[in-house]
Amino acid sequence: MEIESPVLRNQMTQPVRQNPVFNNWEVVAVGWYFAGRSSEVRKGQARAVNLCGQELVLWRDSRGRLSCLDAYCPHMGTHLGKGKVVNDRLRCFFHHWKYDVDGKCVDIPCQKEIPPRARTRSYPVEEKFDAIWVYPARRPPRPLAGFDEVAGKDLLVRFGKAYSRSCHHHVTMINGIDPQHLKTVHGLDVEMSIGITEDDQRKLIDISLAGGADGSTTFGKWVHRLLGPEYGYSMRYDHANNGFLTLMKNTRLLGRLPLPPLHMIFAYRPLGFGKTLVQPIYVTRRRRGPLGWLANLVCINLTRLGFHALQSEDGEVYDNMRFFAANLLPIDRPVARYIQYVNKLEPAPWRF
Ligand code: FES
Numbered sequence: 001m002e003i004e005s006p007v008l009r010n011q012m013t014q015p016v017r018q019n020p021v022f023n024n025w026e027v028v029a030v031g032w033y034f035a036g037r038s039s040e041v042r043k044g045q046a047r048a049v050n051l052c053g054q055e056l057v058l059w060r061d062s063r064g065r066l067s068c069l070d071a072y073c074p075h076m077g078t079h080l081g082k083g084k085v086v087n088d089r090l091r092c093f094f095h096h097w098k099y100d101v102d103g104k105c106v107d108i109p110c111q112k113e114i115p116p117r118a119r120t121r122s123y124p125v126e127e128k129f130d131a132i133w134v135y136p137a138r139r140p141p142r143p144l145a146g147f148d149e150v151a152g153k154d155l156l157v158r159f160g161k162a163y164s165r166s167c168h169h170h171v172t173m174i175n176g177i178d179p180q181h182l183k184t185v186h187g188l189d190v191e192m193s194i195g196i197t198e199d200d201q202r203k204l205i206d207i208s209l210a211g212g213a214d215g216s217t218t219f220g221k222w223v224h225r226l227l228g229p230e231y232g233y234s235m236r237y238d239h240a241n242n243g244f245l246t247l248m249k250n251t252r253l254l255g256r257l258p259l260p261p262l263h264m265i266f267a268y269r270p271l272g273f274g275k276t277l278v279q280p281i282y283v284t285r286r287r288r289g290p291l292g293w294l295a296n297l298v299c300i301n302l303t304r305l306g307f308h309a310l311q312s313e314d315g316e317v318y319d320n321m322r323f324f325a326a327n328l329l330p331i332d333r334p335v336a337r338y339i340q341y342v343n344k345l346e347p348a349p350w351r352f
């Protein structure tokens, strides 16, 4: 039998202790899940989407309001993604029952009375960074996180090419906060400061690291030459499925010219046992005028470049890893803290 994921390997001699939520494929934890680009659901359109194993329908009314419902029609189970938006209601293809944005049936053509159970569950949706995000529980504790440096600003967003990994997204997300590997793999000496803050709702964790490039790798040398000895970055984890990475914090080109920080989002979504989708999203403040246009282009492309540089140096580790955290050192404190944080997230009512 072909073994699909490293998670199953070496269980007899190196058993993995199952965590309640962290790295646990049987649990879909709450969080804002990337459901596609905003432009993929136009006004008056319905679209089927599978998020973490759950069949859903996204649809938009004539005013642009977006709604996300459980996909199967409560009458006989037709997929509502096959339906049509008519008069700002979602109409099932089969017998034309109509639903409002909350999933309540408001019209049955063949009779006046509407049975009280004629409703399908709705989920909170949010549009941010030109993308659609869905939360798999009734009330999200907060909107999707963002970057403090560009909060409230007009943003330019570009989507990178999505790709898949064979390990759980909880594990791939460790890439951003593992101080040892930043030095050994990426040649970045970032032992100087590690700040972790967690919000009251325990759904957001901020990890900031500062230090410099030690020049032992090509990337490190490049960073060192251009940006000098000081280098800082921060990683914000919203729930444990979206990472907000800011590179080049408080950095100056050749030690003089202040540089804008570069922002990228790693939006993760499990696709089934042993497969995770990663959607990179590059974000910069939108600047006006011809010079602004040029600055936007440079910032987005530098962000893209930074993403590929980081990814190419160690991306494949995560396709060949059977993660366990049996011997963490004091320097691995952010990793241990992160595992604790993930294990406190509630499971969503979705399953593969
Ligand atoms: S199955 Fe949807 S209206 Fe009958």
Ligand SMILES: [Fe+2]
Binding pocket: 175, 176, 181, 185, 186, 310, 314
């Ligand atoms: Fe890395």
